[in-house]
Amino acid sequence: MPFRLPMLRLHLLLVLYFALILNWPVLLHLITILEGLEHVKVGFIISIPLLLIAALNLVFLPFSLRFVQKPFFVMMLLTGSLASYGMLKYGVVFDADMVRNVVETSPAEAESYLSLSSFGWFLITGILPALLVLLTRIEYPRWWKGSSQRLGAMAVSLLLLGAIAGLYYQDYASVGRNNKVLTHQLVPSSYVHAGWRIFRDRYLRTPEPYREIGTDARQVGSAHGDKPTLLFLVVGETARAQNYALNGYGRDTNPFTRTEKVISFAKVQSCGTATAVSVPCMFSNLTRAGYDDEKAHNQDGVLDVLARAGVSVLWKENDGGCKGVCDRVPTITMSPKEYPTLCRDDVCLDEVLLQGLDREIESMHGNRLVAFHLMGSHGPTYFKRYPDELRAFTPDCPRSDIENCSQEALVNTYDNTIRYTDWLLSQMIERLKGLESKYRVGLIYLSDHGESLGEKGLYLHGTPYALAPQEQTHVPMLMWLSPELSRSKGIDEGCLSQAASEGEYSQDNLFHSLLGVMDVATSAYQPRLDMFKPCRAS
Incomplete structure (x- = not known):
């Protein structure tokens, strides 16, 4: 009743x-x-x-x-x-x-x-x-x-x-x-x-007309050499710089890339505290201070400019969507049904991105950029982001209600995700080394935002930027460049290493650094935001 x-x-x-x-x-x-x-x-x-x-x-x-x-x-x-x-x-x-x-x-x-x-x-x-x-x-x-x-x-x-x-x-x-x-x-x-x-x-608002950027984009310099450039751009997920051994963290979360002589940028700030903001922002030329979601989704990003200049671009997706940045370039979304040994519960381990990679690179032309969007350290089910054989820190937290785990178990689980990403990056570098006879090769890794692990009572991410703790905005960025790529681009790696340890950077730098290292000339390029520019021979 x-x-x-x-x-x-x-x-x-x-x-x-x-x-x-x-x-x-x-x-x-x-x-x-x-x-x-x-x-x-x-x-x-x-x-x-x-x-x-x-x-x-x-x-x-x-x-x-x-x-x-x-x-x-x-x-x-x-x-x-x-x-x-x-x-x-x-x-x-x-x-x-x-x-x-x-x-x-x-x-x-x-x-x-x-x-x-x-x-x-x-x-x-x-x-x-x-x-x-x-x-x-x-x-x-x-x-x-x-x-x-x-x-x-x-x-x-x-x-x-x-x-x-x-x-x-x-x-x-x-x-x-x-x-x-x-x-x-x-x-x-x-x-x-x-x-x-x-x-x-x-x-309810009249959409802004779509705006093309860098319509004058063209490849110059070493773009026309006898060996094309092959660059891997790896977009991380929910990785925070504080948990990187390469940045001074107290436990070895980077045992695999450490032997590869990667360059770690110690001070890098994200554009946002959530993927829906950071990813569109880092691929746009708007910068964090001028970022607007509607503008970013109604204009070209750096992948579009590179493609317009004749660089062959491929996006490989393992994180549920590229937030619009790959809409106009060839895209491969990893399907759990196709790789049952690497996927469970409709989510795949990031190593699935290596499947078919050699064939995909071969089918591209000229200078190439392959972008990988990782699942990375996406929470709260951190324990699903790494395989059992790479569980190094125990006890971990095999549950989604992470607030009910001990702080030790929670941090162990998160650090295992960082370590697994480090292993994956080392595998990508080895794959690039195997292709040096055909290409000048390099890799850039940059996470979209960080993560709170209980500090100040906060978990996960998404806190408004003005109020967000450093754990959510301080992100890792790594680079590995083959000696031949550095020589062909006139990049002084000693200079770059020093800049990485002493300078302050942000995701605002990505748009212009990619144009610079891929030798794309355009009026959209701003040299002051190109991380490579100060360390390149004029």
Whole structure:
């Protein structure tokens, strides 16, 4: 038998539920903030949940109408439950970039977040309350009485908000000014507002006309030598520079490339904290300061410019999508069904990218660039990113609810992913060495963004850039150049090694460095952003 509740009473119950249950991560964060303050007014502390209740009451009242109330709150309860779990367990912050990342996540990636604890939370805080709302028979008063009830509830909320502002405005202003992340944690306003921005930009605005860049691009110099250039560009996933032995990390996560004399760039900043931003940004000429998602998706990237100049480009995908950067160049997406020994649960180990590689390179022409998009260290199921025989650090964490693993096991698992990527890069370098009789060869590796492993209560990535810790923005970049490639390009490797250890770089450098090392002349090229330029003979 369904429950019976008057419209306003159900509305107030839902307001209380959102304020005190689904916004529990925000309240916990506020408690942590207040504990760090020297002087806190008792009245200010008491006013916080009252403020949240009054604000949610105002926001939700327009949706308490017949035929609107049930579907609206069912949707908010289900999405709010998922959002609160992400914030409570991983410290996720729902700004526009994070929501964009969620929208663009592949089913296989989404499955990696499933665990007993996530399902339990969703069942108890999302599904069950939503079912109760669906089973409730809501008693709606006559329209004039319902309108007066809503106006009365709005008046009470406005009076309460006014009283709180009058008494504690300075306290709220101080806390808000120093903790801007709070606005991205409120359920459901944070992800609803971010989702609206994405929907508006994609579907309600007139799309920018597609813009071609580097229409004058041409190959010059050594591009016309007797032996073509073959460059491997490896785009890493979720690797942070702090866990690279080559950058001073205390355990040997780079035993394989260390013997290959790779050059490690110690100070490299990402363009974003999520793949959906970093990958389009690093392949564009917009730079992080001027990056705009719509612009990046409506203009050429560096792969397009290289192809226009006559460089043969191939993209090999193992991370669920290239975020638009490979849309106009030949692309091979690794299929789990084709490589059952290297794939499980619709996800492949990155060594699958080596399959068919020699044949693919042979089918290309002239100077060649092969880009590999790795699964890398994609979490939270880090344990699925490396094979058993390359599990070096134990005990590891063979589960997706990583917050329930010990810190030692979590770091061991993550470091195993870094070590496996290092092994893969060494295999690629050996493959290039075997092709030196045909090509001048080299490799560049650059991760898209980093990862939090519990530092400051944060896990995974996607924190708004202005608030993100270094663990999410400091990324590794490695280079290996054959002696013949260095000679043909006039690159002084000693100079490059010194620049790598002393200089500061970012993903802004990739666009122009690729044009430079592939000897492509174009008005789109900016020498000051070419990492190779200072170390090349003029």
